[in-house]
Amino acid sequence: MKRFIFLMVLFLLAPHSPAAEYRTVLLISVDALHPDAVSKENSPNIMSLAEKGAYSPFAKSSNPPKTLIAHTAMLTGLQPTENGKTDNIWQNGEPTVSNPTLLSTAKSKGYQTCLIYSKQKLGYLKNSATDTEIFAKDDAIEKTAEILDTSKKQFIFLHISGLDTEGPVSGWMSPEYIDEFRFIDEQLEALFTKAFKSPSVLIIVTSDHAGHDKIHGSDHPEDFKRPLAVYSSLKKINHIPESALQINGLKNFIEEEF
Numbered sequence: 312m313k314r315f316i317f318l319m320v321l322f323l324l325a326p327h328s329p330a331a332e333y334r335t336v337l338l339i340s341v342d343a344l345h346p347d348a349v350s351k352e353n354s355p356n357i358m359s360l361a362e363k364g365a366y367s368p369f370a371k372s373s374n375p376p377k378t379l380i381a382h383t384a385m386l387t388g389l390q391p392t393e394n395g396k397t398d399n400i401w402q403n404g405e406p407t408v409s410n411p412t413l414l415s416t417a418k419s420k421g422y423q424t425c426l427i428y429s430k431q432k433l434g435y436l437k438n439s440a441t442d443t444e445i446f447a448k449d450d451a452i453e454k455t456a457e458i459l460d461t462s463k464k465q466f467i468f469l470h471i472s473g474l475d476t477e478g479p480v481s482g483w484m485s486p487e488y489i490d491e492f493r494f495i496d497e498q499l500e501a502l503f504t505k506a507f508k509s510p511s512v513l514i515i516v517t518s519d520h521a522g523h524d525k526i527h528g529s530d531h532p533e534d535f536k537r538p539l540a541v542y543s544s545l546k547k548i549n550h551i552p553e554s555a556l557q558i559n560g561l562k563n564f565i566e567e568e569f
């Protein structure tokens with residue numbers, strides 16, 4: 312008993328080791344990506360990440376499942392009715408997001424924060440915690456690889472466009488849509504290779520919504536689907552909790568990893 316008490320006292324007096332910290336955190340949203348498109352054949356780079364980490368095809372979009380509404384819910388951790396962003400439009404010069412975002416949390420934890428997006432209206436997500444903002448319509452992935460610096464603590468949110476234009480033109484899951492997704496996945500390889508050089512990296516790949524036929528943003532169940540892949544170089548993530556599959560639950564899940 313004495314020995315037990317001695318060990319307990321030692322345990323209580325011992326300095327608690329701080330939680331492991333990521334040097335590099337990448338949150339990547341492939342706009343309009345239907346989980347059915349994610350496969351070894353179509354997206355070997357994303358699948359490799361998912362296999363080393365955790366993956367779910369059952370993440371859900373916001374209601375309604377539209378680009379800016381969904382991304383605002385994703386970054387604020389609040390549903391549209393809670394964060395007030397219930398329309399899908401934004402123009403340069405208009406007020407930006409007022410609720411704290413994941414970039415706010417990252418900044419408070421000492422991360423350099425980057426917001427990189429390929430659809431102008433996502434400029435709405437810029438706030439005072441945004442160190443670097445890049446609007447890159449066609450080369451957002453290359454720009455991200457350029458800005459990624461594994462010698463610094465960085466949090467990067469990357470939004471990739473392409474499927475959101477191919478879906479309405481050629482149809483979700485059409486050969487043209489799949490070709491576009493294969494191209495996006497190929498481009499991600501160089502970014503992942505650079506990120507893996509970081510001493511500690513957390514990479515999340517997800518989407519804002521899916522679609523069906525040539526339609527998205529409706530109340531059709533297919534439109535609400537999203538994939539979610541999570542990879543950590545520090546630990547094996549075996550399971551994605553149900554709460555993280557909700558679009559407003561991803562923020563809390565990532566914050567717990569900071």
Ligand SMILES: [Zn+2]
Pocket residue numbers: 342343377378379475519520
């Ligand atoms: Zn979208």
